[in-house]
Amino acid sequence: MKENLSALMDGELADKDAEPLIKRLAGDAELQSAWQEFHLIGDALRGASLLSVDVRSEVSSTLATEPTVLAPRSLQRRVSRPAARFAVAASVALAGVVGWYSWQSQPADAGLVAQVVPAPSAQLQQVADGSQLYLDAHQDGAVGDGLTRVGLSQPVAQGVR
Amino acid sequence: MTTMSDRELDQQLVERAQRGEKRAFDLLVSKYQRRLSRLLSRFIRDSADIEDVTQEAFVKAYRALPSFRGESAFYTWLYRIGINTAKNFLTSAGRRPVVSAEYEDEDGDTLDMASQVPDYHTPEAEMMNQQILAAVNAAVARLPEELRTAISLREMEGLSYEEIAEAMNCPIGTVRSRIFRAREAIATELRPLLDTAKNKRW
Missing domain, CATH: 1.10.10 (Arc Repressor Mutant, subunit A)
Structure with missing residues (x-):
C-alpha cells in the first residue's frame, strides 16, 4: 500500500x-x-x-474550530441525458426559489434550509453547481455565503461516490 | 493505462476537502508547507514569522476553498494567498514590504524579493534544517547504488518512471519498487530526528 x-x-x-x-x-x-x-x-x-x-x-x-467548508462539485461535471437535464433544470429552479427564500427571510438556520432542499438524486450536485452562480450573483445582502452554501451543498455529500 | 497526475491528485484532495473532509486538507498542508514557506522566506526574514504566516495562509486557503474551481493548479492559488498574507503581515507589522514600487508589476501584485534574499533564520530553525538535510544526505549515501540512482533521477531530475527505466535499463515495476524502497530507507533514518523535533516543539 x-x-x-x-x-x-x-x-x-x-x-x-x-x-x-x-x-x-x-x-x-x-x-x-x-x-x-x-x-x-x-x-x-x-x-x-x-x-x-x-x-x-x-x-x-x-x-x-472552524465550520466545515462545503462547496459545490466542480463545474466541469456535465449532465448528458436530456431527461437528466430536465430534472436539473427543474431542481435548479426549485433550489433557486429556496435559495432566494432563505436570502429574503434570513432564517439563521442552515439546517432548515438543508431540509427544505430535497435530495432525491445524484443530479442534485448539479443543482448546487447551477444555483451557485445564481446565488453568487445575489448574495451581497445580509445572509452570508455560509448559510446558502451550506444549505445547498449539503446533499452533495450524500451524492454519488 | 492512465495514471493520476500530480495536479489531478491535488484536485481530488481539494474536492474531498470541499466536501467537508478536513483530513484531505491536512494532506495538502503536509505536501506544500515547506514550499510555501520557502516562497515566503523571500520577503519575510524571521523564521518564526515565516511559520506564522505559512500557518495563516493555509487557514485562509481553507476558508476560501469553496471558491476554488480548479481553473489553476492548487499550488498557484495557494501561493497567491500566501503572498497576500505576507503583504498584510508586513503592512500590519509596520514593516513596509521591503519591496519598493520598482519591484511591483502593473497591478502591484508581484513581490519579487530576489534582490534581498534574506536567509536570516533563527539559529534553532537553521540548525534543524541542517540536521534534516544531513540525515537525508547521509541516508542517501548509504543506499545501495540502484536505489540511490532511482530516487535521485526521480526527485532531483524529475524524470518519469518510464524515463528512469530507460536510463537504468530495467522494467518500470523495478523503478517503482526501488524508489519506494529508497524512500522507506531514508524515512527510517529520519524518523528519530523528527520525533525529537516534535517533542522539543511541544
Whole structure:
C-alpha cells in the first residue's frame, strides 16, 4: 500500500488504484505519516531551505474550530441525458426559489434550509453547481455565503461516490 | 493505462476537502508547507514569522476553498494567498514590504524579493534544517547504488518512471519498487530526528 502511495506521489499510479488509495489515505495514520515523510524527503533532495517548518498541527487545530467548508462539485461535471437535464433544470429552479427564500427571510438556520432542499438524486450536485452562480450573483445582502452554501451543498455529500 | 497526475491528485484532495473532509486538507498542508514557506522566506526574514504566516495562509486557503474551481493548479492559488498574507503581515507589522514600487508589476501584485534574499533564520530553525538535510544526505549515501540512482533521477531530475527505466535499463515495476524502497530507507533514518523535533516543539 505504501508503495502505491509512493507511486501516487510521483503521478505514476493508475487512476483505478489512485481513487481507492486517496479514499483510504484519509483514515490511515500510517499512510499519512508516510505521505509527510516522503514529501519532506523530496523537498530535502531538491534543496529546499525550510525543512523544519511544520504547521500541520497548528493548522488542523485551528480548522477544527472552524465550520466545515462545503462547496459545490466542480463545474466541469456535465449532465448528458436530456431527461437528466430536465430534472436539473427543474431542481435548479426549485433550489433557486429556496435559495432566494432563505436570502429574503434570513432564517439563521442552515439546517432548515438543508431540509427544505430535497435530495432525491445524484443530479442534485448539479443543482448546487447551477444555483451557485445564481446565488453568487445575489448574495451581497445580509445572509452570508455560509448559510446558502451550506444549505445547498449539503446533499452533495450524500451524492454519488 | 492512465495514471493520476500530480495536479489531478491535488484536485481530488481539494474536492474531498470541499466536501467537508478536513483530513484531505491536512494532506495538502503536509505536501506544500515547506514550499510555501520557502516562497515566503523571500520577503519575510524571521523564521518564526515565516511559520506564522505559512500557518495563516493555509487557514485562509481553507476558508476560501469553496471558491476554488480548479481553473489553476492548487499550488498557484495557494501561493497567491500566501503572498497576500505576507503583504498584510508586513503592512500590519509596520514593516513596509521591503519591496519598493520598482519591484511591483502593473497591478502591484508581484513581490519579487530576489534582490534581498534574506536567509536570516533563527539559529534553532537553521540548525534543524541542517540536521534534516544531513540525515537525508547521509541516508542517501548509504543506499545501495540502484536505489540511490532511482530516487535521485526521480526527485532531483524529475524524470518519469518510464524515463528512469530507460536510463537504468530495467522494467518500470523495478523503478517503482526501488524508489519506494529508497524512500522507506531514508524515512527510517529520519524518523528519530523528527520525533525529537516534535517533542522539543511541544
